[in-house]
Amino acid sequence: MKKYVLFRFVPTMGCNYRCSYCFLPNEQKSIKDTMFDTYAPEVWVEGMSQWSDYDVEFYMWGGEPFSIPGTFDVVKGWTDYRHVVCNSRIDTNMFFADEIAKRCPTSKVKLNCSWHREYEDLHSLFGKVVTLQELEMVGMVNFVASTENIEHLREEYGMTIDDLVDMFEKIDVFLNVASDINVFESRNIFKKKQVKNLLSKYTCPEDWHYLREKMSSTSCEASKSFFTVNKEGDITTCLGEDVVGNFFEGTLEIRDKIMCAQRCQSLVAYPFRLDNDFIPRNSLMSYVERNKAYRKSLSK
Numbered sequence: 635m636k637k638y639v640l641f642r643f644v645p646t647m648g649c650n651y652r653c654s655y656c657f658l659p660n661e662q663k664s665i666k667d668t669m670f671d672t673y674a675p676e677v678w679v680e681g682m683s684q685w686s687d688y689d690v691e692f693y694m695w696g697g698e699p700f701s702i703p704g705t706f707d708v709v710k711g712w713t714d715y716r717h718v719v720c721n722s723r724i725d726t727n728m729f730f731a732d733e734i735a736k737r738c739p740t741s742k743v744k745l746n747c748s749w750h751r752e753y754e755d756l757h758s759l760f761g762k763v764v765t766l767q768e769l770e771m772v773g774m775v776n777f778v779a780s781t782e783n784i785e786h787l788r789e790e791y792g793m794t795i796d797d798l799v800d801m802f803e804k805i806d807v808f809l810n811v812a813s814d815i816n817v818f819e820s821r822n823i824f825k826k827k828q829v830k831n832l833l834s835k836y837t838c839p840e841d842w843h844y845l846r847e848k849m850s851s852t853s854c855e856a857s858k859s860f861f862t863v864n865k866e867g868d869i870t871t872c873l874g875e876d877v878v879g880n881f882f883e884g885t886l887e888i889r890d891k892i893m894c895a896q897r898c899q900s901l902v903a904y905p906f907r908l909d910n911d912f913i914p915r916n917s918l919m920s921y922v923e924r925n926k927a928y929r930k931s932l933s934k
């Protein structure tokens with residue numbers, strides 16, 4: 635079996651939206667640095683040819699990855715390689731959905747499609763999801779179930795969260811019901827309990843634990859196959875600063891498992907921990923299948 639590697643990239647922390655509930659301060663969202671400042675998209679595409687001995691998955695987040703033109707070219711170029719396997723994940727605010735469908739249509743990418751209701755109405759979002767679903771590019775639609783968003787859903791559309799789940803289920807799309815990070819960053823125990831009671835029927839207890847609860851330190855094998863690549867092409871481990879390889883040279887020094895006490899709340903990352911049975915490969919679609927099965931088990 636070919637070795638497996640998951641590369642994490644940040645095309646830009648810049649974004650074309652200024653959502654009021656975003657984790658990122660607005661001053662960090664004006665596009666300054668990009669992944670293409672040193673090397674052009676075609677050089678990044680060529681760089682991926684160095685990794686043909688691996689099954690490669692990539693993960694892009696931000697900011698808004700598609701807010702810069704080079705991202706479309708790199709996604710198109712990378713997914714043309716046979717060794718770039720299915721189910722690479724890209725987080726997007728869906729503003730550029732139509733351009734994604736035109737410039738880099740590929741079933742090898744699964745989008746984490748966030749609905750930002752301050753910028754887009756539900757019907758417009760739904761239309762874009764239908765288009766991308768036809769291209770098998772939708773991993774899930776993400777709805778942040780904050781008090782304001784739930785109220786907006788009721789007042790604007792006369793809908794509950796369950797209605798929204800059903801609406802997307804009809805086109806075979808999983809609606810992820812995310813809790814408001816601000817609630818879980820606060821010290822308001824009562825509010826946290828309230829939110830957990832409301833939302834725990836949408837996310838299985840195992841995932842809820844990693845996404846929202848305190849974790850004990852554990853052994854983790856991320857440094858064997860999960861790496862961050864910076865804009866110089868330097869490869870670092872999940873937490874580490876030290877460089878363990880270079881993307882353009884195709885070099886990589888695999889490190890042994892480590893003990894980690896960090897908060898590990900990303901569903902891309904926590905499957906590498908040895909305190910769970912999750913499979914790191916294809917983590918987004920595994921999460922979707924896990925939670926679809928969980929919801930079904932509750933409806934029996």
Ligand code: SF4
Pocket residue numbers: 854855856872873894895896897898903904906907
């Ligand atoms: S436990 Fe999580 S944060 Fe720590 S090294 Fe592993 S994947 Fe990274």
